[in-house]
Every structure is written in C-alpha cells, then in structure tokens.
Amino acid sequence: MNTSLNANKLPTLTWNHFKVNHKEIHLSNEPDTAVSPKIITNNSTAVLKDSRTLDDLTFSGSDKKTETYILQNASLTKSIIVPKNNTDTAPLIFDLNLQPADKLTCLLDIVLEENSSANIVVSVSSAAESTAQYADLIRIHAAEGASLKLTCLQLLGKAALSFNNIVACLENEAKVSVLQIPLGAETALASAIMDLRGYHANSEIRSEYIGHLTQDIDLNYVARHYGKKTLSDIKMTGFLSDSSKKTARGTIDFHRGCKGSIGNESETVLMLNKNARNKSVPLILCDEEDVVGTHGAAIGTLDEDRFFYLKSRGIDENSAHRLFLDSAVSRLKGLLPDMLAAKIDNYNKEVLFNESV
Amino acid sequence: MSDTLAKNPSITDINRNLYDFTKGEKDVEKLASGLTEEIVRQISAKKNEPAWMLEHRLKSLKIYHELKVPNWGPDISGLNIDNIVTYVRPNTKMAAKWDEVPEDIKDTFERLGIPAAERTSLAGVGAQYDSELVYHNIQESVAEKGVIYSGIEEALAGPYAEMIKEHFMKLVPPTDHKFAALHGAVWSGGSFVYVPPYTTVEIPLQSYFRLNSPGAGQFEHTLIIVDKGAHLHFIEGCSAPKYNVANLHAGCVELFVGEGAHLRYSTIENWSKNMYNLNTKRAKVEKNGVMEWVSGSFGSHISYLYPMTILNGEYAKAEFTSITFAGEGQNLDTGTKILHNAPHTSSVVSTKSLSKSGGTSTFRSAVTVTEKAHKSKTIVSCQSLMLDDKSRSDTIPLMDVRCDDVNVGHEASIGRIDDAAVFYLMSRGLSEEEAKTLIVNGFANPISKELPLEYAVEMNNLIRLEMEGSIS
Numbered sequence: 001m002n003t004s005l006n007a008n009k010l011p012t013l014t015w016n017h018f019k020v021n022h023k024e025i026h027l028s029n030e031p032d033t034a035v036s037p038k039i040i041t042n043n044s045t046a047v048l049k050d051s052r053t054l055d056d057l058t059f060s061g062s063d064k065k066t067e068t069y070i071l072q073n074a075s076l077t078k079s080i081i082v083p084k085n086n087t088d089t090a091p092l093i094f095d096l097n098l099q100p101a102d103k104l105t106c107l108l109d110i111v112l113e114e115n116s117s118a119n120i121v122v123s124v125s126s127a128a129e130s131t132a133q134y135a136d137l138i139r140i141h142a143a144e145g146a147s148l149k150l151t152c153l154q155l156l157g158k159a160a161l162s163f164n165n166i167v168a169c170l171e172n173e174a175k176v177s178v179l180q181i182p183l184g185a186e187t188a189l190a191s192a193i194m195d196l197r198g199y200h201a202n203s204e205i206r207s208e209y210i211g212h213l214t215q216d217i218d219l220n221y222v223a224r225h226y227g228k229k230t231l232s233d234i235k236m237t238g239f240l241s242d243s244s245k246k247t248a249r250g251t252i253d254f255h256r257g258c259k260g261s262i263g264n265e266s267e268t269v270l271m272l273n274k275n276a277r278n279k280s281v282p283l284i285l286c287d288e289e290d291v292v293g294t295h296g297a298a299i300g301t302l303d304e305d306r307f308f309y310l311k312s313r314g315i316d317e318n319s320a321h322r323l324f325l326d327s328a329v330s331r332l333k334g335l336l337p338d339m340l341a342a343k344i345d346n347y348n349k350e351v352l353f354n355e356s357v
Numbered sequence: 358m359s360d361t362l363a364k365n366p367s368i369t370d371i372n373r374n375l376y377d378f379t380k381g382e383k384d385v386e387k388l389a390s391g392l393t394e395e396i397v398r399q400i401s402a403k404k405n406e407p408a409w410m411l412e413h414r415l416k417s418l419k420i421y422h423e424l425k426v427p428n429w430g431p432d433i434s435g436l437n438i439d440n441i442v443t444y445v446r447p448n449t450k451m452a453a454k455w456d457e458v459p460e461d462i463k464d465t466f467e468r469l470g471i472p473a474a475e476r477t478s479l480a481g482v483g484a485q486y487d488s489e490l491v492y493h494n495i496q497e498s499v500a501e502k503g504v505i506y507s508g509i510e511e512a513l514a515g516p517y518a519e520m521i522k523e524h525f526m527k528l529v530p531p532t533d534h535k536f537a538a539l540h541g542a543v544w545s546g547g548s549f550v551y552v553p554p555y556t557t558v559e560i561p562l563q564s565y566f567r568l569n570s571p572g573a574g575q576f577e578h579t580l581i582i583v584d585k586g587a588h589l590h591f592i593e594g595c596s597a598p599k600y601n602v603a604n605l606h607a608g609c610v611e612l613f614v615g616e617g618a619h620l621r622y623s624t625i626e627n628w629s630k631n632m633y634n635l636n637t638k639r640a641k642v643e644k645n646g647v648m649e650w651v652s653g654s655f656g657s658h659i660s661y662l663y664p665m666t667i668l669n670g671e672y673a674k675a676e677f678t679s680i681t682f683a684g685e686g687q688n689l690d691t692g693t694k695i696l697h698n699a700p701h702t703s704s705v706v707s708t709k710s711l712s713k714s715g716g717t718s719t720f721r722s723a724v725t726v727t728e729k730a731h732k733s734k735t736i737v738s739c740q741s742l743m744l745d746d747k748s749r750s751d752t753i754p755l756m757d758v759r760c761d762d763v764n765v766g767h768e769a770s771i772g773r774i775d776d777a778a779v780f781y782l783m784s785r786g787l788s789e790e791e792a793k794t795l796i797v798n799g800f801a802n803p804i805s806k807e808l809p810l811e812y813a814v815e816m817n818n819l820i821r822l823e824m825e826g827s828i829s
C-alpha cells in the first residue's frame with residue numbers, strides 16, 4: 001500500500017495546467033528496511049541520540065501529511081545536539097548506503113545551541129541499478145549566534161525515488177547554509193524551507209543538479225523572513241541532458257515586520273538536449289515595505305562561440321557536452337569532503353556516462 | 358508643482374470625480390439578474406443574430422456551469438452571478454454623430470474627453486454604454502483605405518460575417534476558463550476591426566467602454582484582424598462610477614496579427630473600485646508579425662488580467678509593457694502569458710507595479726517555449742514598488758522551457774522608494790509627497806512614454822490622484 005503526497009507545494013498557487021503547484025508522489029507504507037548509517041566523524045563534541053528532540057517546535061515549512069508520514073514510518077531516527085559555544089567544524093558525516101530494493105524513512109533533528117557551529121553531511125547512495133526509496137525530514141533549530149553548514153548528497157540508483165526535506169528555524173544572528181546535490185534517482189525531490197525568525201538571521205540555500213536519462217528533479221526552496229534585517233540567498237544551478245526534466249520553485253517570502261531584510265534568488269540552467277524540459281517558478285511574496293527582494297534567472301544552451309572554438313580544436317558536440325558535465329562534476333567534488341569525492345566519481349562514470357567502474 | 362499637490366496633504370481618500378459620476382437609468386431595458394438559459398436566449402433574440410451564435414452561447418453556458426472558479430488568484434467569493442444583470446440596454450440606437458447620442462450619455466463621454474480626443478487625435482471611435490454600443494465612427498480617409506471599424510454585432514450582419522464566424526472565440530475558446538465561458542454565453546457589444554493587407558492606419562482607433570448601471574456586467578467582444586503587412590494602433594479605455602454593489606467586467610479581446618503585420622494595443626483600465634475585472638485578451642502573431650501591448654491597470658476591486666500572445670510564426674515578436682497601481686480595497690492580479698511556438702521568436706516583458714494604502718498587487722506571468730521554438734529569446738523584467746507598510750506585492754512568474762537552443766531570462770525586484778532620493782528632492786524644496794510622486798512618475802515613465810501623449814497625461818494624472826494623500 002502507498003501513501004500519496006502532494007509534495008513540494010508552491011506557497012501561493014498559480015495556473016493549474018502548468019502542473020507546478022505541487023509534485024504528486026507515492027511512498028510505500030511497507031515496513032522500512034533497517035539501515036544503519038555509517039557515521040564518519042572527526043567531530044568529537046556533537047552528541048548523537050536515537051530519539052527525536054524537536055517535536056515542540058513549529059516549522060512553517062512542515063507539510064502536515066509529509067510530516068505524519070515520516071514520523072509514522074521512520075525506521076531511522078537520530079538527533080544531533082551541538083553544544084553551546086562549540087567551534088569544532090570538522091565534518092560530521094552520515095553515510096547511508098542502501099541496498100537496491102531498500103525503503104528507508106529517516107528523521108534527523110539537528111539542534112545547535114547558542115553560538116555553536118557545525119558542519120554536517122548526509123550522504124545517501126545505492127548501486128546504479130536500484131529501485132530504492134528514500135524519504136527524510138531534517139529539522140533544524142539554530143539558536144542565537146549558531147551556525148550550520150549542511151550538505152545533502154544523494155546518489156541513488158537510476159530507478160530510485162528520493163525525497164529530501166529540510167525545515168529550519170533560525171534565531172537571532174543564526175546562520176544556516178544548505179547545499180543539496182540530488183544527483184541520483186529517477187525521481188529526485190529536494191526541499192528546504194527556512195524560517196528566519198530572529199534578528200539578522202541568515203540563510204543560504206544552494207542546489208546543484210545534473211539531470212540525466214529520464215530523471216525528474218523537483219525542487220522547492222522557501223526563505224520566510226519574519227525577523228528584522230534577515231538575509232536569504234537561494235541559488236540553483238544545473239544541467240539538463242538527455243530527456244531529463246526539472247521543476248524549480250524558489251520563494252522569498254517577506255512577512256510584515258521584517259524591516260531591513262534582503263532576499264536574493266538566482267537560477268542558472270544549461271539545456272544540453274532538445275528533449276530536456278525545464279520549469280522555473282521564482283516567487284517573491286512581500287508584505288513589508290522596507291525590504292529588498294531580487295530574482296534573476298538564465299535558461300539557455302551552451303554559447304555558440306564556445307562550441308565553435310571547441311570544434312575548431314577537434315572536439316565534437318558530444319565530447320564538448322561531456323567536457324561540460326565533467327567540469328560540473330569536478331566543481332561538485334570541490335564542494336564536498338574528500339572522502340565523498342570518490343563516490344561522485346564512481347557515480348559519474350556509472351550513471352552519467354554509463355561506464356563500468 | 359501642480360495645484361493638486363499644493364492641497365491639504367492629509368487627504369486620505371482619492372478624488373476620482375473625473376470618473377466617479379453617475380447618470381440615471383432613464384428608460385433603460387434590463388434583463389433579470391442571474392444566469393439562465395432563458396436570459397441567454399433573450400440576449401440572442403434581441404440581437405437578431407445567426408443561429409450558430411445562439412448555439413455557441415448555449416454551449417458556452419453549459420461549459421460555464423461545468424467549470425470551477427479558479428483555486429488560485431484573489432478571492433472572488435464576493436461576486437455572485439445571481440446578483441449580476443448581464444444585459445442592460447440604453448434607450449438609444451448606435452449613432453455615427455455625437456449629436457444623435459442622448460444628452461446624458463453624450464455628457465458622460467464628453468466628461469471623459471472622448472469626443473474631444475476623436476477630434477484631435479483619433480482615426481475612429483467606438484463608445485459602449487452598458488451592454489450596447491451607442492456611437493461608432495471612422496474617419497473617411499481611413500475607411501477609404503478599406504479599413505473596417507464597426508460594432509461587432511453590426512459586422513456580423515454584413516459582408517464580414519463569415520470572417521467573424523471563422524475567428525470568433527477561436528483564440529479564447531469558452532473552455533479556456535469559467536469567465537471565458539460566461540463571456541461566450543452573454544457577450545454583447547464590442548468592436549470589429551479589419552485592416553487590409555499592407556495598409557497602415559497612421560492614427561489610432563479607440564473604443565471606450567463605460568458601465569453605468571449598478572450591479573450590471575459588461576461583456577463586450579473586441580475582434581481585430583490586421584492582415585499581412587498592415588499596421589494598426591488600437592486604444593481601449595474603460596471606466597465606471599463606484600457603487601456599493603459588485604459590478605462585473607468579463608470582456609474578451611481576440612487579436613490576429615498577420616504575416617509581417619504590426620499591432621499595438623494600448624489600454625488604460627480605470628474601472629471603479631467595486632468592479633470584478635475578469636477580462637481575457639489574446640493575440641496570435643504570424644511570421645515576422647509584431648504584437649505590442651501597453652497596459653495600465655488602475656481601477657477595479659479585483660482583477661484577473663493576463664493578456665496572452667501566441668508567437669505562431671517564425672521571427673514573430675511580442676512586447677508587453679504594463680503598470681499596475683493597487684490602492685485601498687484593491688487586489689489586482691495582472692501579468693501576461695507568452696507562448697513561443699515557432700523558431701526565432703522573441704519577446705520582451707517589462708512590468709511595473711505599485712501598492713499603496715493596503716492594496717495588493719500581484720504580477721503573474723507564464724512564458725512557454727515549445728519544442729518548435731528553436732533559437733527563440735525571451736526576457737521578463739518585473740519591478741514592484743511598495744509605498745507603505747500596509748500594502749502587499751507579490752510576483753509569481755513561471756517559465757516552461759521545452760527546447761534547448763533558446764535564451765530565457767528573468768529578473769524581478771521588490772523594494773520601496775529610496776529614502777536618500779526623497780531626502781535629496783526635499784532638500785531641493787519639494788514636499789515629501791511631491792518628491793514621492795515625482796519618483797513614482799519616474800518609475801512609471803517607461804510605460805507612459807509608450808502611450809500617446811494624451812493618454813500618458815491621463816496616466817500621470819491617475820498616478821497623481823493615487824498618490825494624493827499618501828503622506829498623512
């Protein structure tokens with residue numbers, strides 16, 4: 001039996017026939033596979049628990065039905081408590097390696113106490129030929145002055161489904177930077193919704209993807225400004241090759257009272273195949289006068305002059321595409337801890353370029 | 358600086374005397390309120406129209422009942438179709454001379470400046486009062502070129518009947534949305550324009566729509582066909598006095614721009630603030646054709662207005678330039694849709710919106726680039742200005758790209774008037790209100806410069822009226 005969810009809901013609806021108001025997915029209700037994360041860490045100060053810690057906090061981004069599904073089905077529940085004034089930012093890596101038919105639902109609470117800092121990486125992967133299902137909810141509370149860098153890398157197999165949900169609540173002067181890299185899975189959903197509640201709270205959301213084969217990537221990012229002088233930045237960058245498709249929703253939502261706040265949103269999409277399809281819905285919702293909100297998007301193909309140059313050097317169109325994808329992958333590797341770079345390399349060869357590893 | 362700005366700066370409401378005057382309903386013929394098959398048949402019977410049109414109306418009525426009210430956009434639960442009178446006929450026939458128009462109706466259009474504009478700067482004028490056209494005229498020199506500008510009902514009984522049948526509600530089918538279906542069922546009045554191949558109409562034509570009757574709807578249909586290589590500028594104006602009951606405007610505009618043709622369609626919409634403006638406008642542009650929209654939305658209580666351009670031929674171009682000013686009690690959801698459906702097509706969308714005194718302004722757009730639209734380019738730019746902390750401004754653009762070798766750009770910004778700019782202007786002797794009005798006029802300038810001078814002045818006056826009292 002499956003649960004049907006309208007995931008990645010657009011905060012304000014628009015024309016229904018474009019099919020961007022939500023993404024309908026079906027998640028299995030069968031018992032989850034027990035997958036134990038390999039926790040690779042050099043960080044000795046963070047406290048790990050096998051229970052939930054943020055049930056009392058309200059996150060505006062929590063979709064009730066999704067939250068209920070995760071809470072009822074989660075077979076992996078963890079909390080990470082980063083103690084007050086912690087300055088150890090060595091990466092704490094959660095490495096989840098799923099078997100080809102695994103179904104895993106995961107709840108992760110991250111609590112950053114006052115003036116603490118942390119660097120957390122969640123990596124989910126499986127073999128290239130996999131029908132795995134992965135759904136998570138990562139809840140974050142960043143107390144006053146706290147700072148978090150969170151990276152979510154998803155390298156599931158070609159027929160898998162992935163749904164990576166992040167909700168965060170930021171107090172005064174807190175900063176949360178999220179990087180999502182949904183490289184794998186046939187259906188890859190990623191979402192991050194930030195509640196900027198405190199004075200000068202600051203959120204950065206960055207998403208990097210390489211759409212390939214018949215992959216369907218669905219992104220939903222929201223920065224909700226409540227506190228005064230809050231800052232947000234949403235950046236989405238990616239390539240769409242083969243018959244892949246991608247829908248990106250990005251919303252800057254200024255609530256009354258968030259005086260002096262600034263929100264920026266930008267998107268760059270490179271279309272590498274005539275069968276690829278891109279939908280972008282960048283929203284700015286504004287209920288406050290004293291703010292600045294900007295958005296910019298560029299969707300296009302490779303510059304003809306560059307192509308011409310490469311051709312003049314003997315590089316045909318397919319090889320040129322390969323070059324651009326290689327460079328994109330290299331850039332992603334640079335954003336991750338070294339120990340995950342090899343995983344990306346393998347994935348790159350096996351799935352993107354169909355080469356044996 | 359103007360006298361208006363020298364008035365008491367603590368005025369809290371807007372002086373709309375220019376538009377907000379009412380005339381009695383002497384001898385008017387009104388059908389019952391609501392929407393029934395009997396009412397639709399009655400409207401059709403009064404027009405002595407061909408059988409296919411009655412069939413079209415009845416089919417549209419059926420579709421209307423099947424379709425749902427949109428689940429997105431502003432709340433229109435205050436609009437009850439059972440309370441709307443869909444047909445109000447003034448006690449006059451259409452005239453070709455203003456002297457033949459009844460005095461009270463003529464006085465209405467005199468006060469709106471229509472006959473004066475016709476004398477100085479228009480090649481033809483159509484004036485609609487409630488559900489019927491009361492005046493239609495075209496300059497002889499323009500008519501001699503073979504340009505047809507007449508009431509659409511009149512044209513439906515003449516030599517262009519087949520052309521109208523071929524095009525009527527083909528761009529905006531009744532199935533498009535609930536209020537297109539409503540329009541299909543009860544439409545009345547409106548203009549028909551045909552510009553023959555390679556003919557240039559040098560001076561604009563204008564249709565003006567005035568809704569006088571409280572609780573009534575206006576459903577005019579405008580059909581313009583600009584044939585191969587022809588040029589036309591068409592201006593549409595509309596206004597109504599304010600009543601304390603809901604009025605409804607669900608007109609429909611269909612524009613066909615032929616190969617190499619050029620059409621500019623300018624609108625200054627200034628409906629009263631009890632109006633539900635659920636209007637539909639759409640243009641189809643063939644190879645090398647150019648469609649330009651210039652649009653100013655100032656009135657209405659609620660607006661859903663998204664003129665759409667279908668770029669259907671190679672190298673077809675569209676430009677959409679608009680400004681929306683939402684004040685107290687207004688929720689104006691405006692924008693555009695562009696469909697790139699042929700190679701090398703291009704579009705430029707440039708919009709400005711202002712929100713003030715608790716008004717809500719929403720920019721909503723959709724740019725679709727189909728598989729056929731290779732080498733197409735589009736750029737969308739929307740800028741919103743918040744004039745106080747009680748108002749709201751949203752931008753909801755959408756881009757759907759199904760082709761790789763295209764160039765799609767989008768930029769949006771929301772903010773308020775820069776304090777430093779106001780301070781500078783005040784240091785040069787302007788009051789705060791004058792300084793802000795000047796800045797808002799500058800913000801609107803890219804739009805007003807696209808309008809003929811008289812209409813740019815009208816738009817600037819509207820901005821000034823809206824800004825009046827903004828500093829209390």
